[in-house]
Amino acid sequence: MKIAVIGAHGKAGNLIAQEAIKRGHDVTAIVRKKHNDNFENVIEKDLMDLNKEDLAGFDAVANAVSAWTEDTFFIHTDGISHLAHLLEGTDTKLLMVGGAGTLYINKEHSLQLMDKPNFPEELKPLGRTLRANLERIRSFSNLQWTYVSPAYELDFDGPETGKYIIGGEEFFTNDKDKSYISYADYAKAFVDIIENDYVRRRVSVIGA
Incomplete structure (x- = not known):
């Protein structure tokens, strides 16, 4: 497959790109500035400056851009709209690295993890932005x-075990009652999802 990874210098983006390369995929890193890395194919552009020609011919585009401050949150909302307008009506898959706070905690899907009273207050602004991000991506019918x-616990320093569970839209835990995954295992699961048919779905991933 021909795969573009936007934000390939970030924690998740880099591991997703490297995992896809390991599996023999043709990977293009899309980054704001080139670093000294081993990517053979690089597009040096800001997400908001990408055009249809930049993304033409890819089987999948993975958006792994992160934004943690209120002045950059627009990249989660305006950014996803920009990418959607470039890719709608094509066969190219658009995959988004999301957040755990938007996972549902009831069967009616009226409450999300971030609605729990003990959800960290400092994460709520980002959670609300990612909620809008998810709603925005759902709004594109084509x-x-x-x-x-x-x-919920995404650990950059955690080991790569190759053991993980791909679930649906509801928050769940493993048999140890943990909602935990390492970045390395998340990247492996993410590439599994790219390779298979999870189109027009929100999925979740935890360590087994």
């Missing part, structure tokens, strides 16, 4: 989108 939420 887009091959997939939204991939990690476990």
Whole structure:
């Protein structure tokens, strides 16, 4: 497959790109500035400056851009609209690295993890932005989108085990009652999702 990874210098983006390369996929890193890395194919552009020609011919585009401050939150909302307008009506899959806070905690899907009283106050602004991000991506009827939420505890220093569970839209835990996954295992699961048919679905991933 021909795969573009936007934000390929970030924690999740880099691991997703490297995992896809390991599996023999043709990977293009889309980054704001080139670093000294081993990517053979690089597009040096801001997400908002990408055009249809930049993304033409890819089987999948993975959006792994992160934004943690209120002045950059627009990249989660305006950014997803920009990418959707570039890709709608094509066969290219658009996959989004999402957040755990938007996972549902009731069967009616009226409450999300971030609505729990003990959800960290400092994460609520980002949670609200990612909620808007998910709603925005769902609104495009002619887009091959997939939204991939990690476990509540996403650990950059955790080991790569190759053991994980791909679930649906509801928050769940493993048999140890944990919602945990390492970045390395999240990246492996993410590439599994790229390779398979999870189109027009939000999925979640936790460590087994």
